[in-house]
Amino acid sequence: xxxxxxxxxxxxxxxxxxxxxxxxxxxxxxxxxxxxxxxxxxxxxxxxxxxxxxxxxxxxxxxxxxxxxxxxxxxxxxxxxxxxxxxxxxxxxxxxxxxxxxxxxxxxxxxxxxxxxxxxxxxxxxxxxxxxxxxxxxxxxxxxxxxxxxxxxxxxxxxxxxxxxxxxxxxxxxxxxxxxxxxxxxxxxxxxxxxxxxxxxxxxxxxxxxxxxxxxxxxxxxxxxxxxxxxxxxxxxxxxxxxxxxxxxxxxxxxxxxxxxxxxxxxxxxxxxxxxxxxxxxxxxxxxxxxxxxxxxxxxxxxxxxxxxxxxxxx
Amino acid sequence: xxxxxxxxxxxxxxxxxxxxxxxxxxxxxxxxxxxxxxxxxxxxxxxxxxxxxxxxxxxxxxxxxxxxxxxxxxxxxxxxxxxxxxxxxxxxxxxxxxxxxxxxxxxxxxxxxxxxxxxxxxxxxxxxxxxxxxxxxxxxxxxxxxxxxxxxxxxxxxxxxxxxxxxxxxxxxxxxxxxxxxxxxxxxxxxxxxxxxxxxxxxxxxxxxxxxxxxxxxxxxxxxxxxxxxxxxxxxxxxxxxxxxxxxxxxxxxxxxxxxxxxxxxxxxxxxxxxxxxxxxxxxxxxxxxxxxxxxxxxxxxxxxxxxxxxxxxxx
Numbered sequence: 001x002x003x004x005x006x007x008x009x010x011x012x013x014x015x016x017x018x019x020x021x022x023x024x025x026x027x028x029x030x031x032x033x034x035x036x037x038x039x040x041x042x043x044x045x046x047x048x049x050x051x052x053x054x055x056x057x058x059x060x061x062x063x064x065x066x067x068x069x070x071x072x073x074x075x076x077x078x079x080x081x082x083x084x085x086x087x088x089x090x091x092x093x094x095x096x097x098x099x100x101x102x103x104x105x106x107x108x109x110x111x112x113x114x115x116x117x118x119x120x121x122x123x124x125x126x127x128x129x130x131x132x133x134x135x136x137x138x139x140x141x142x143x144x145x146x147x148x149x150x151x152x153x154x155x156x157x158x159x160x161x162x163x164x165x166x167x168x169x170x171x172x173x174x175x176x177x178x179x180x181x182x183x184x185x186x187x188x189x190x191x192x193x194x195x196x197x198x199x200x201x202x203x204x205x206x207x208x209x210x211x212x213x214x215x216x217x218x219x220x221x222x223x224x225x226x227x228x229x230x231x232x233x234x235x236x237x238x239x240x241x242x243x244x245x246x247x248x249x250x251x252x253x254x255x256x257x258x259x260x261x262x263x264x265x266x267x268x269x270x271x272x273x274x275x276x277x278x279x280x281x282x283x284x285x286x287x288x289x290x291x292x293x294x295x296x297x298x299x300x301x302x303x304x305x306x307x308x309x310x311x312x313x314x315x
Numbered sequence: 316x317x318x319x320x321x322x323x324x325x326x327x328x329x330x331x332x333x334x335x336x337x338x339x340x341x342x343x344x345x346x347x348x349x350x351x352x353x354x355x356x357x358x359x360x361x362x363x364x365x366x367x368x369x370x371x372x373x374x375x376x377x378x379x380x381x382x383x384x385x386x387x388x389x390x391x392x393x394x395x396x397x398x399x400x401x402x403x404x405x406x407x408x409x410x411x412x413x414x415x416x417x418x419x420x421x422x423x424x425x426x427x428x429x430x431x432x433x434x435x436x437x438x439x440x441x442x443x444x445x446x447x448x449x450x451x452x453x454x455x456x457x458x459x460x461x462x463x464x465x466x467x468x469x470x471x472x473x474x475x476x477x478x479x480x481x482x483x484x485x486x487x488x489x490x491x492x493x494x495x496x497x498x499x500x501x502x503x504x505x506x507x508x509x510x511x512x513x514x515x516x517x518x519x520x521x522x523x524x525x526x527x528x529x530x531x532x533x534x535x536x537x538x539x540x541x542x543x544x545x546x547x548x549x550x551x552x553x554x555x556x557x558x559x560x561x562x563x564x565x566x567x568x569x570x571x572x573x574x575x576x577x578x579x580x581x582x583x584x585x586x587x588x589x590x591x592x593x594x595x596x597x598x599x600x601x602x603x604x605x606x607x608x609x610x611x612x613x614x615x616x617x618x619x620x621x622x623x624x625x626x627x628x629x630x631x
Contacts, residue, residue, distance in 0.1 A: 104527065
């Protein structure tokens with residue numbers, strides 16, 4: 001059965017203009033997310049996965065340029081002006097920002113920050129706004145929503161802040177949620193709270209999700225499909241089962257071996273600089289299987305099964 | 316919150332006593348005999364006859380021990396009596412209240428200009444970061460920082476008073492006469508403000524809550540007024556307090572050039588002339604003003620930052 005595609009990204013390139021040259025953070029990237037699906041976007045820090053999310057939302061820094069096509073619910077986002085993008089942000093595409101402890105304004109009451117999101121989604125009047133906020137917070141399992149509304153963010157714990165942020169995302173009727181590193185720097189207890197939050201969100205909306213993370217375990221726990229990024233490009237895409245049981249790309253296999261439960265074996269070398277990318281496969285100088293071909297020619301994505309794609313000459 | 320404010324006010328008491336003690340002892344231990352100086356003022360031709368000198372010392376209470384003298388002076392001060400000027404015989408507090416008005420008017424005009432210039436230019440500089448506007452503003456700021464304020468004052472007098480005749484060059488007749496000195500004072504204090512505002516806005520713009528506001532769908536204007544402005548208020552308040560203190564104490568040159576009868580000029584001439592009651596009284600009152608400004612800023616923090624109100628660690 002063919003399910004509806006929510007987001008289809010084709011040939012996306014995003015680069016930053018710096019005095020040292022162009023930093024290409026996202027390179028010729030194709031991916032799509034179907035309705036109700038959770039796509040995990042995995043990669044190490046600096047591989048461009050957050051930039052991908054920011055490109056979709058058009059909240060990139062001013063020195064960034066992005067080209068290609070981003071089709072969201074049948075409409076092209078690429079040419080849209082900021083003003084038109086604002087109609088989509090917070091309404092159609094919700095975001096759970098990274099680092100919840102800094103994602104709320106410390107000097108503004110939670111109430112006001114939630115109301116802003118509600119105001120953006122329509123014209124609820126004073127009392128109605130409060131009722132709606134309370135409903136949203138209850139959905140996020142807050143026991144005393146009134147108290148949360150009246151207090152300032154510093155009185156909330158990290159997990160609570162994240163649930164407040166998720167409640168803001170819920171107030172529209174989003175068909176896509178982008179969660180950027182929701183578990184970064186969190187301890188085990190808060191992390192399980194976050195997973196719970198995301199699952200709550202999913203239950204409440206049935207929305208598609210793009211989950212940006214470098215936490216492999218977390219991704220395999222919650223995602224339907226996983227895309228792995230390395231040095232600005234996708235190197236392997238597949239269902240969660242395929243990625244976990246049958247990883248093909250040497251980098252992904254290396255990632256699994258580097259997990260604590262598999263013996264913490266590091267991958268030799270470091271990721272290439274995004275300014276001077278190597279010729280050929282971007283992983284070749286760290287790859288044990290690398291051949292002459294890998295050094296010279298850049299591999300394309302190739303399908304190994306209907307749902308599994310990989311970018312490697314020697315799979 | 317009331318409790319915290321009362322607490323802060325109680326903490327002022329030891330500070331006030333310390334200031335009074337320091338103001339008194341600085342003058343007490345500085346060389347020169349006040350009785351002798353007073354004698355010379357009263358009777359410039361007469362010599363320093365030891366018997367008359369002893370009479371004067373007794374009259375002024377200068378033969379009392381140090382702590383008795385301090386006590387006498389301080390009880391007077393607490394009752395609002397700062398003594399009389401040796402030179403003019405006028406009560407010191409009258410003189411002070413007459414002059415502090417001009418100094419405060421000048422300082423607040425200067426502060427208003429420095430805030431106006433600082434926030435506007437800082438905002439422009441941050442908003443158009445790395446464009447020609449930003450580069451131009453940063454260039455002019457660095458030039459302005461190296462211009463001494465007396466030069467700026469003379470230049471403004473030449474242009475706006477002598478040539479254009481928009482303002483009077485000297486003395487105080489109407490509030491309009493505060494504009495030129497206030498502008499000079501504000502300009503020479505605004506460089507720090509411009510840089511602070513620029514840095515703060517840029518820092519806040521890359522912060523997490525601004526990102527949240529953006530992805531929530533708020534416009535840049537909404538983000539600036541509803542989120543960023545509030546967060547840059549704290550550092551601006553801090554710098555405003557520091558600037559105000561330095562303007563009240565340091566507007567001496569400007570007061571002199573523009574002929575404003577503020578405390579700066581008067582205090583310096585009193586110190587030079589060893590007019591002890593005036594020097595001690597003015598030093599003490601100036602100290603109290605600084606303490607009050609700091610108290611006011613502390614209280615203002617309580618209002619702006621809920622983290623300070625809760626006693627949590629605010630990142631200031």
